[in-house]
Amino acid sequence: MSMLTPGRAAVNVVGAASLAALTLSWMGLGRAAALAQVPNSLSSPGAVRLREIPLQQITIDDKFWSPRLEVNRTKTLDHVYQELEATGCIRNFDIAAKKATGTFGGPWWADSDVYKWIEGASYVLATHPDPALDRKVDDLIAKIAAAQEPDGYLNTHVQIEEPDLRFKDLAFFHEDFSSGHLFEAAVAHYEATGKRTLLDVAIKLANCFDATFGPGKRDGLSGHEGIELAWVRLYRATGDERYLKLAEFYLNERGKKPSVFQREYERLPPDRTVLWRAGQPINLRALQDHFFLKPLADHSFLTHPTTFDTSYSQDNLPVREQSVAVGHAVRAMFLYSGMADVAYETGDQGLLDALHRLHDNVTLRRMYVTGGIGPSSKNEGFTDDYDLPNDNAYQETCASAGMVLWNYRLFKLTGDGQYMDLVERSLYNAVLAGVSLQGNTFCYATPLACDVKFARQPWFEVPCCPTTAARFFPSIGRYAYNQSADGVWVNLFIGGSANVTLADGSRMVLHQTTGYPWNGGTRLQIDVDRPEEATLHLRVPGWASTWSITVNGKPARRGTADGPEVSRGYAHFHRHWAKGDVVEITFPMDVVKMEANPKVLQSRGQIALRRGPLVYCLEQPDNQADLGRIALSRNAKLDARFEPALLGGVTVITGEGRLQDPDSWQNQLYRPVRAGTGEPVSIKAIPYCVWGNRGQKEMKVWIDAAQ
């Protein structure tokens, strides 16, 4: 029975923040600005620590996401497994177990890609019972277990190729990175299936690390971060505090002078021929055995030992002193995520302060409009403030997924919608563009403008991005909902349900139906065993200029007793909920022309189109005019319409552009300003996330502004 009287139910709001305050904060930046007034948003009075809801309790039934997830489950997972097999990555475990002979296959961190596949398969098993997949995972886990050394050590590259270098080339061999992915896969598998098979392997390996590294033992530092957050995940799954201590230890080792890597390097056997890669030693034999040899000379991040570039792996400063996102972008995202996880568990203020500074640096100076990061192929990472080239945007898919991992952790630390806005932005744009609609080709680099030479590939010599796609997408339900002491948080507008056990042990199920991201209407139907007093925290995206909310069909007006308080990007409904209560929220899905801070030279004088959470792009098949000729007036009228037959059904943006003279700058460096804006031309833009699914065609996100 509802405890609400009609007068109290029809609470609150046609909420409308001012345009200045909210449309400007689409990118989470208006809020960041406001938050910059307080010392640290991550520990501000309003911060609320959120908990995750087990993946099994979340379903997805959504016009936008379900087809993508189904492709991931039925195509990507198989495709990735076959490639792992074909490249020898799986056979490595048999060789290490002495059940097969041969040479090591794949990159020297190939184990991590196998573990990432298991992690993805486990997320699928959590919500899609599949005996065949379950057996396949079990078989693979048996191979892994068989390869493990009696003392728990497990890294097939070192075991097969470099047994005397076990734990000796910390900067380069990725033993810790691969182990971190094993920990993650093991916990995911255990949580999905209840089986301890892989978890036991992980614990045995974790204890092998614990016996080797830590205060009073050996220095330990990860050449490619990732183990830090995995230590916390293993700690949460097992309750073993040694793992949390190791997470802190690995963070605290970073930024020492001289670097742990350099000290470790000096201890390497002198007969080893070692090059340096971005300040990290590279074993030349490993290089020759693998694939890096030819491109090596092209990699300008190869530096001389005397100029040891510690920033490549964020080893330039102690983590609590870091303020600027430097070096390899994926490494950075894993590090910052690990810092956030440790801070979540320990409340470490130094880590929170550093995360706040780093987040400002990334989101105010070093992030693409798509939410992707890391512009340079040279270091696969960050360069300078406001350096965001479009044509050669590296924007690695793994780094984009890393933005989701990191911002989600900051959201869990705070309940602040600015971070969820960024989760959404990276997810719907940069990450999703990383995989084709068919699910079997992938972006490693993801440019924001490209010519016909660019295309997604089925696999890469460094195959981290396909395996990231395999493990990432089946977990997106994780980001859609959270819990707090007082109730439930609805973060993402994805059709489906969340089955939540409230603090008092009672059950609350939220059924979500939505047309998002194509239209801005979302309906939540609440199912409770009995009337429940709880708070429903419903996200109001920072990009939404206005919104309207109804409760049980009646406008929920702001300012009345039961009206939602709207703060920090969420509408907070504290109510007694009854079975069948319905909350509806609607945002206008206007087409918005975006501009970049003029300090971003590469996008100066250009316009990007956004509608809802989606960034759009021009792709050649939709436009008769050469993309290089198209300009768009800042006050051009633009329309949106859904095209069910296009790219699985997408809303396109159409309007009138202006045709520039492509040859007008031929053989000229400077000229008098010209009058006139060019002939009109029809333009049509598609969501960036479905770009590149019709062969190799020109594409661009940023469109020249017509004068």
Add this chain to the structure above:
Amino acid sequence: MSMLTPGRAAVNVVGAASLAALTLSWMGLGRAAALAQVPNSLSSPGAVRLREIPLQQITIDDKFWSPRLEVNRTKTLDHVYQELEATGCIRNFDIAAKKATGTFGGPWWADSDVYKWIEGASYVLATHPDPALDRKVDDLIAKIAAAQEPDGYLNTHVQIEEPDLRFKDLAFFHEDFSSGHLFEAAVAHYEATGKRTLLDVAIKLANCFDATFGPGKRDGLSGHEGIELAWVRLYRATGDERYLKLAEFYLNERGKKPSVFQREYERLPPDRTVLWRAGQPINLRALQDHFFLKPLADHSFLTHPTTFDTSYSQDNLPVREQSVAVGHAVRAMFLYSGMADVAYETGDQGLLDALHRLHDNVTLRRMYVTGGIGPSSKNEGFTDDYDLPNDNAYQETCASAGMVLWNYRLFKLTGDGQYMDLVERSLYNAVLAGVSLQGNTFCYATPLACDVKFARQPWFEVPCCPTTAARFFPSIGRYAYNQSADGVWVNLFIGGSANVTLADGSRMVLHQTTGYPWNGGTRLQIDVDRPEEATLHLRVPGWASTWSITVNGKPARRGTADGPEVSRGYAHFHRHWAKGDVVEITFPMDVVKMEANPKVLQSRGQIALRRGPLVYCLEQPDNQADLGRIALSRNAKLDARFEPALLGGVTVITGEGRLQDPDSWQNQLYRPVRAGTGEPVSIKAIPYCVWGNRGQKEMKVWIDAAQ
């Protein structure tokens, strides 16, 4: 007696090229585009080889230039001499001559700066008899002669500090660079005074080189080019063909694999501690003795020997295969000038072709709107096509002067006005900005936008730019006039006169009066002993949208028999000239808003102002609004007016700009496009060449275009 009848005198023209053809070619680029159609403008059918007119035969009496030259003569020359004395650069010769004791002073190429001072003083002596200066020069030459070794060798740094490294560290020690400046100074001194004192020293040194380097002798290559053009100059002064052969030899040695430098480096004594600087060996002891030690670590052009960067000194390719301007910009300008001088003497088509390609590369992709070059402090030189940062523009004064040297030589090879347009542009903007109105402070780097931290300095640890100012400005008469077989060329609009001996031995004097660059009217009065048939080639600047010409007060119409043919940037008057004939040419001095090719990201969406040959800038003292807030509409009306009391008298540009919100981008990386153009604000621009004479103030050349 004039042989012209009235009907024939009143020839030709109110010439008006189309706006498209001519205003667009202001930067010489419209023409370059046209010339790109023919294989090689440097050997096209219309090319005319021009000769220089001795400096003694040219006077300057000009409202714009005379005050600057007087400051150079009375202030700069003394200032530079005092600094050379204070830093030990002059005493070095006494130490080398064993007439004094002590350590070497100044940078290791300090001799070159002393020679450059002598060169400048000689140009002054050529037109301003000055017994005191003459004695000062003689005394200095005596010191230099005394320091010379019996075999002719002369380099005080090597003699004092590294006697066993004579001619052994070619890449680094600048023995050739300094010697080149000695050759130039010696010829200048000889031509100005008729004295052979320094010329004899130069010849003795030249013969020492000739005994050491050349085909069948040792490899020789200049680590800092400059000797190549000096060899040609010495050849022209002496007629000794060995020097021309050495010029060719030095060109031909460049771009060998392995580099001559690398081979020479490997022959260095093994006990030497040598670092590498941009692929060139650096003697560490020399470094420690001098000043480079601290900044060294900051110089990213320090590279590892295994990645020997030969492009720094244009040693990456044989000169005839070069197409892209790379490396250190001053070195490049000296090299290209030397190539042009050799080609002038030999007609070497391979050199001409390479010069044509390099010129296209520089002027279409790598040049500032001011005619300066070399954007980066890292290598003091070129970076990538269209990379032209304004804030940190390096645009070294010596490189800007090098653009004049190079383009003047290309002009002499062709008679093509496109090159003289560039001489003018670099001279009136980039070079002239390199020295203060007081003549005693200088730019080394010359930014196109700066904050209050930047100021001209009286001297530098590397003092090449002050000595370049000292030697360059007294020679500008050289660029104003030339001769060809058929007559006289008037290139620059500078009041004064040229006294020319024509092919038949008769004399023609041109008296020029002009308001240039403040207004566009120039009057040439011809003085001949007897009526003379000759061609007067009068420059029509590429930036002029229209022009009008009168002969003896009557419009000289195009198409009539005596009318000037206008081609390749010149009006060619073939006539019988009588004493008192007057030719007048007038250009409209409109204010023109310029834009950069959009590939120049750093100036995209911005406007630069030009009036006549002068590029303008906003400087804070003239503008109430912060420069960062000022935007300018592409169709704003702008006015020009002469302000006699400002900065020695300059024409300023005024108009209405728009006030941008300075904080509108605070804490935002992306935002919706804003409507509106801001409040109106008065703006006032001054010529870039007089910027920075009122203390350290903000300045910017490129102004945001209002939307």
